[in-house]
Amino acid sequence: LPVLTQPPSASALLGASIKLTCTLSSDHSTYTIEWYRQRPGRSPQYIMRVKSDGSYKKGDGIPDRFVGFSSGADRYLTISNLQSDDEAVYHCGESHTIGGQVGYVFGTGTEVTVL
Amino acid sequence: EVQLVESGGGLVQPGGSLRLSCAASGFTFSNYEMNWVRQAPGRGLEWVAHISRSGSTVHFADSVKGRVTVSRDNAENSLYLQMSGLSADDTAIYYCVRDPTSHGSPQQFDYWGQGTLVAVSS
Numbered sequence: 001l002p003v004l005t006q007p008p009s010a011s012a013l014l015g016a017s018i019k020l021t022c023t024l025s026s027d028h029s030t031y032t033i034e035w036y037r038q039r040p041g042r043s044p045q046y047i048m049r050v051k052s053d054g055s056y057k058k059g060d061g062i063p064d065r066f067v068g069f070s071s072g073a074d075r076y077l078t079i080s081n082l083q084s085d086d087e088a089v090y091h092c093g094e095s096h097t098i099g100g101q102v103g104y105v106f107g108t109g110t111e112v113t114v115l
Numbered sequence: 116e117v118q119l120v121e122s123g124g125g126l127v128q129p130g131g132s133l134r135l136s137c138a139a140s141g142f143t144f145s146n147y148e149m150n151w152v153r154q155a156p157g158r159g160l161e162w163v164a165h166i167s168r169s170g171s172t173v174h175f176a177d178s179v180k181g182r183v184t185v186s187r188d189n190a191e192n193s194l195y196l197q198m199s200g201l202s203a204d205d206t207a208i209y210y211c212v213r214d215p216t217s218h219g220s221p222q223q224f225d226y227w228g229q230g231t232l233v234a235v236s237s
Binding site: 034036043044045046049059060091093095097101102103104105106107108109 | 150152159160161162165174176177210218220221222223224225226227228229230
């Protein structure tokens with residue numbers, strides 16, 4: 001199965017910027033991923049899809065402070081002007097087909113703290 | 116407004132069965148592929164099942180294959196997950212999730228329900 005690697009935690013000051021990383025396994029380095037945000041005690045929320053060429057498409061109502069980009073096997077989500085409301089776990093996910101079997105795998109998530 | 120409301124969770128004994136339901140509103144349900152995603156307490160997200168718009172194509176995670184079926188009733192705007200042979204490993208919040216693509220496989224999850232908790236314990 002493909003593996004998505006995310007650092008367990010990240011933090012930044014209120015009003016600052018933060019860059020979150022999701023690293024694809026080497027055999028899936030060109031895959032597209034999605035980012036989701038899960039605030040404490042809430043359901044996940046779709047943020048955006050990021051392709052290997054660095055293009056991204058956001059979900060409904062996601063502000064311009066959220067930007068995606070790519071470099072090699074890494075997919076990034078940057079959040080600028082960090083707000084207290086951005087404190088959440090950020091999950092990345094990837095769709096795949098292996099040996100005719102389809103599936104979707106998530107990373108373990110990065111917990112973001114706003115200082 | 117898109118709404119997905121799950122129900123049917125609860126406490127079930129190991130080896131037992133449960134049927135989860137999801138009531139969809141605010142969009143044309145029959146136009147969307149749907150999924151179930153679960154989250155064990157304090158853990159990450161795990162995709163469980165996918166169903167095509169007509170219900171003719173389904174896919175399952177290896178962890179539930181053979182123990183779970185997914186179905187839908189487009190006339191009733193409802194999605195279902197029938198689970199059997201439950202174990203403690205199935206304890207999780209189960210989310211009903213919409214997929215805006217039409218690939219016939221899980222691709223992207225743009226709207227999530229609030230989830231329903233399934234607890235497997237004796």
